[in-house]
Amino acid sequence: MQRRIAHLDMDAFFASVELLRYPQLTGLPVVVGGRRGTLAPTSGEDFPRLRDYVGRGVATTATYAARALGVHSGSGLMKAAALAPDAILLPANFDDYVRYSRLFKATVAEIAPHIEDRGIDEIYIDLTERPGETVALAQRIKDAVRAATGLSCSIGVTPNKLLSKIASDLQKPDGLTVLDFADIPTRIWPLPARKINGIGPRAGARLEALGIHTIGELAAAAPEMLIREFGQHYGRWLNDAAHGRDERPVVTERETKSISRETTFERDLDAKADREELTRILLSLCERVAGDLERKGYVGRTIGLKLRYDDFRTVTRDTTLEQATDDAQTILAAVRACLRRVPLDRRLRLLGVRVGTLTPPGEPGARGPEPGGNLRLFD
Template structure:
């Protein structure tokens, strides 16, 4: 899909169509997730620090991600892909491999071209958005072709032309060649894929190691035998937050870790999974990162077990110099849970001691007592994915301490006003929030400003995207 998150936002917000849009973390340490093509003309791209993006394109609309809506659109596209073949391998919300031959499409250029052209038409009919397609004999070449096809295009790489296409490309084009490998190859005088292919394999093995060097040499020659895998089972579930200001207070660090552990456990339960190994990740002020893990006696999805394990792991970590990022994950996943009898007994004992009665007396529920607010500038979380489906805006009326506070409205957040109807937040500050009232199928709407604590203004679910009439 082309500039997927930004394209969805433009489809949902008529006033942003044809204008630069940037989606990502809006805190001082946030990064760009997706930039619209209008913003890319100013040099804004994914993974760029948000502060740098604002300097390059100050007039763009900067919005928080709305993963619930992105997932809905993604599911529609993935259904279309699944109709083409039983071998469909999603890579992310907006990208997937499809083995057309396994779906019965003959390996002839005219046949696959017809399938691809119909797919692009169907995607636009169902979502109103554009997607780019790369067709090739291998996953490596199909990925490269799809990038060359952007935006809204189709590129076919016929069998036998792989080496010719790859030769002039930089070495970073190949999967597994990161900055360190690129520098190693540069020192050896190798800067293009063609130069890798022309290098003796034994020399590459010496430079990059046996397994890595052999794989890179094969791909440089256009050889990629990786199959399309229909089921990619998640190996772990994790969540992490980056903080606008380094955390130095040990109590605050522990509280944030507890909050992350609870979120991780909720994700486990939502996925119907459990896991044996709890992992914490701590990134310091100087970007040094360490991980610690502890394996339980059986798989669990119990938030208390995850919290306690994470706390034990934190005890051995020095955080006095400042913590930039915290993460909690669970690996060794299973589809069943071994009940933790000790945790269950402790809960029953606490209930008998009057904890439940006290909560009821205070008018609290279990959810009220636990903060679900996102940490500022959340960088990454998920099952091997850089972003999670949890929207910071949904919990923005809850402060990290768990106490109710002034509502925090985030740019791009969906809202509803009792008098003016549905809209989205353009910005907020000094106790005021600005809202543009429009729907995906309406003309660009009017802008109005309210007090941040206006009782008539509430958070809302995203309205469905308007799909253009094919006529």
């Protein structure tokens, strides 16, 4: 039985939600991002511009007009301002995005409930068991999402997740792309290898260095060579991916593995001179992680510290406790122990606290979620 898997991706999600609030910005270059200090517009016409931004923030999302100027999600804002000084900069409103995320997922679930969550703005949908014509069904989903949220999305439908993820990106925004295995040579092989989900900056650069630029060139590469260069596991996967082979199922339920909080400072801090400030930050991170654990009903045994130096090198230390906890002071004590094992001879730009080896809510050792806490995907 041939599978039919859809990948649905909301178009420029955060920016599109902001445009619902400020429809007068439609069509303009708009960037969502920045950090504390990124000001919300004071009125309906006076919007902050990218050129006025100072700080370490990055773009979380950019409208298509902003992307046309070279600003993409992940772009440093100071750098982006050089490309698009007049672009409008809006602060992120995460609560809104979570609301719209729940809304579009619940809307899709009413039509096709076999859904895998892939973050705030993406899902896979298994349509294999769905009677009826695939294109009509996908169009119905797009229409329903627009009716419920006012937002557009792009959908790819193919025999597997790997191909659908690529397909949903082919006709953005507001696209609907249906492919079969027979379309791979014409539609997939001409694309850059980096379009494959799982080939990142690192592997992409190594492939370039080997003279492999497109997915087709990757498909034509000898599997033995890929295994030699990238190892047994990843080499074999590269070969399979380039030929569009992917048997991964759509996973509807998944257990959280870790919960963390981290923060990049406004300016780099010195372990000695800024000791008090660093202590305050560390305590606050522990309290926020503890709050997240409590709200979700988890307790965890592995406590981790993350630290980034001014030269961007990152180190981590962790320690595993006898007894799982969600207590801020217990977490702080463990993080302090980790801190003693790390050299503090450079200025710091980031601290992070992580709790792993979680005991799920409902199991012995874990408390139930707080009343009012949101555990479920759709509620």
